[in-house]
Amino acid sequence: MNNQPDAPQSTDAGASGDIQAGRYYGRGIPYLPIAGYPGKLIAIEGTDGVGRSTQIQLLREWLEVKGYGVVETGWTRSPLMQPTIELAKSSNTLNKLTFVLLYATDFADRMEKEIIPALKAGFVVLSDRYIFTALARAGVRGVDRLWLRNLYGFGIAPHLVFYLNVDVKTLIARVLAARGMDFWESGMDLKVGDDIYDSFRAYQSKLLKEYASMADEFHFRVVDARRSIDKIQDELRKQVAAFLEPEATLKSEG
Amino acid sequence: MTFSLLHATDFADRLLYKIIPPLKAGMIVLADRYAYTAFARDATRGVDRQWVRELYSFAVRPDLALYFRVPIDMSVDRLMARRVKLKFYEAGMDLGWSSNPVESFRLFQGKVLDEYDRLVDEFGLEVVSAVGSITEQQRVVRALVSQQLQINHVEIPDEQPA
Numbered sequence: 001m002n003n004q005p006d007a008p009q010s011t012d013a014g015a016s017g018d019i020q021a022g023r024y025y026g027r028g029i030p031y032l033p034i035a036g037y038p039g040k041l042i043a044i045e046g047t048d049g050v051g052r053s054t055q056i057q058l059l060r061e062w063l064e065v066k067g068y069g070v071v072e073t074g075w076t077r078s079p080l081m082q083p084t085i086e087l088a089k090s091s092n093t094l095n096k097l098t099f100v101l102l103y104a105t106d107f108a109d110r111m112e113k114e115i116i117p118a119l120k121a122g123f124v125v126l127s128d129r130y131i132f133t134a135l136a137r138a139g140v141r142g143v144d145r146l147w148l149r150n151l152y153g154f155g156i157a158p159h160l161v162f163y164l165n166v167d168v169k170t171l172i173a174r175v176l177a178a179r180g181m182d183f184w185e186s187g188m189d190l191k192v193g194d195d196i197y198d199s200f201r202a203y204q205s206k207l208l209k210e211y212a213s214m215a216d217e218f219h220f221r222v223v224d225a226r227r228s229i230d231k232i233q234d235e236l237r238k239q240v241a242a243f244l245e246p247e248a249t250l251k252s253e254g
Numbered sequence: 255m256t257f258s259l260l261h262a263t264d265f266a267d268r269l270l271y272k273i274i275p276p277l278k279a280g281m282i283v284l285a286d287r288y289a290y291t292a293f294a295r296d297a298t299r300g301v302d303r304q305w306v307r308e309l310y311s312f313a314v315r316p317d318l319a320l321y322f323r324v325p326i327d328m329s330v331d332r333l334m335a336r337r338v339k340l341k342f343y344e345a346g347m348d349l350g351w352s353s354n355p356v357e358s359f360r361l362f363q364g365k366v367l368d369e370y371d372r373l374v375d376e377f378g379l380e381v382v383s384a385v386g387s388i389t390e391q392q393r394v395v396r397a398l399v400s401q402q403l404q405i406n407h408v409e410i411p412d413e414q415p416a
Contacts, residue, residue, distance in 0.1 A: 013304065013305075013308075026305070027302035027304060027305040028302065029255055029301075029302075030300050030301065030302050031299075031300035080256060081256075095266075095267075095270055097266045097270065097312060098263050098266050098267050098270075101259060101262050101263035101266055102263055104259050105256050105259035105260050105263060108255035108256045108259050109255075109256045111255070112255060112256070147308065147311060147312070150305070150308040150309075151308070151309060153302075153305055154255060154305070
């Protein structure tokens with residue numbers, strides 16, 4: 001609570017890049033111990049319209065052909081929260097704090113019901129966006145960064161985090177060609193102006209900056225997403241293979 | 255976790271719409287349950303104690319927090335006397351400790367009361383014995399509230415009419 005004189009100042013209990021992959025970032029979920037689970041968690045991060053879902057689709061097919069069990073999970077896709085989040089977005093009552101907490105609830109539901117059971121059963125979990133999306137969006141909106149990292153202390157540090165990096169100019173061209181700009185992706189709730197193009201540009205530039213600073217903090221594997229779909233996929237597969245089958249990869253290269 | 259986070263979302267919404275505006279206007283806000291309920295209930299459900307405290311660090315610290323304490327047996331007796339149908343989550347049925355709602359309520363709420371006892375010292379809650387009559391309790395409450403109002407010199411700001 002505010003003004004609490006003896007509040008423990010914990011700076012070491014939240015999400016950070018120093019946590020070993022496959023462990024909880026912070027205080028975790030005490031009733032769900034995860035040590036020793038055989039599954040692997042791979043997060044694909046990147047801003048709106050950068051091509052994440054296409055890459056995940058291709059990665060999934062390739063992994064399944066190789067004989068891996070694959071589970072996909074994605075932002076706001078929990079059956080518990082998706083309708084609530086859609087409803088809340090369509091009204092004008094959301095503020096940045098409730099926004100953050102709704103996303104966190106969705107993520108917690110997917111952690112307990114999808115991600116942890118899949119890791120326990122030895123699946124490769126492909127996560128379309130991960131906590132970094134929440135950290136970036138809320139960070140841009142001025143939510144306290146330490147509080148956010150403590151909040152997501154129940155998240156699991158992924159084995160691999162790929163960050164599909166793009167510049168704002170390329171992004172604008174792609175989004176306009178594909179489907180146009182949308183209210184939330186343009187950060188119109190921040191009310192920087194009425195013009196959706198200007199708002200999109202300003203908001204996405206800020207988001208990209210947040211991601212860039214997290215790339216160091218959380219050791220992202222940065223992938224240049226301005227290239228063709230195939231080139232990007234090749235790079236992802238190479239890195240995933242090197243991680244999942246280090247010996248096979250060495251042999252084929254040697 | 256989702257139980258804890260959904261309640262926190264609801265709390266954040268009420269804090270920003272129902273609690274902070276009247277406080278800014280110099281009014282007195284009476285909150286029926288506060289973050290302490292979450293601390294006690296979520297910890298009993300196995301959520302990390304410190305994590306819940308950090309989660310709620312956006313809350314305003316109350317000027318006065320009253321904790322109405324009653325032994326678990328009396329709590330159960332009172333509810334039964336009114337033939338209240340125990341709610342699923344209130345009875346902690348989600349934890350699967352007992353298939354009998356009354357027994358589950360006793361086990362779960364008993365643990366919740368233990369958590370509240372921790373909070374009394376940690377957050378300086380004023381304990382009001384809820385064993386006595388309503389009149390007796392109200393006398394204690396009024397004394398505590400009056401004392402608090404005097405300390406804080408609560409006055410309704412007298413604005414000059416334009």
